[in-house]
Amino acid sequence: MRLHLWDDQPVALDTVREVVAASRASFAAQWYGMWLLEDECGFAGTCGLRPTEHGDVQVLHSIEPDRWRTGLAIAAARAVLDQAFDVLGLSRVLGCVDTANHASWRVLEKLGVTPLADRADGPTGMGWLQITRERWRSTSS
């Protein structure tokens, strides 16, 4: 679970608090952040948007392992991108994926996200991708 989100390092409680606080601040200022996913069994994961350091907005997802490959990430990311483009009016959304994270690549590929530029700046190499509002509307309608 932590492998591609936290470089496989343990996550300190203070770090979790910082992430939650940043998401709350983002909801207050920009109307987006990380949404919790719940099903009949309870907490199922998170999916949402956060600002990048270069002024873009990035989609993120994390699903509880016992729900992997049930279509939850795709369903959640679709709802988040609808919110991003149809409600918030964003012009594009980025994704950033470790090259070895085949599951996440597949999720973004199915959403119609395409490579932004060749970059490899993480320990296992990362790829930046984007989807524009026009592409989202043409592929999701």
Ligand SMILES: CC(C)(COP(=O)(O)OP(=O)(O)OC[C@H]1O[C@@H](n2cnc3c(N)ncnc32)[C@H](O)[C@@H]1OP(=O)(O)O)[C@@H](O)C(=O)NCCC(=O)NCCS
């Ligand atoms: C990436 C992640 C969110 C995918 O969640 P998921 O709910 O299993 O994804 P879905 O069930 O919606 O599957 C979407 C597609 O990805 C494919 N997929 C899922 N896991 C895969 C894997 N390990 N390898 C290859 N493809 C995979 C599915 O088969 C499906 O494609 P298909 O419809 O063509 O068969 C989940 O594996 C996860 O939480 N990983 C840990 C956190 C993480 O890495 N987050 C991303 C950081 S960028």
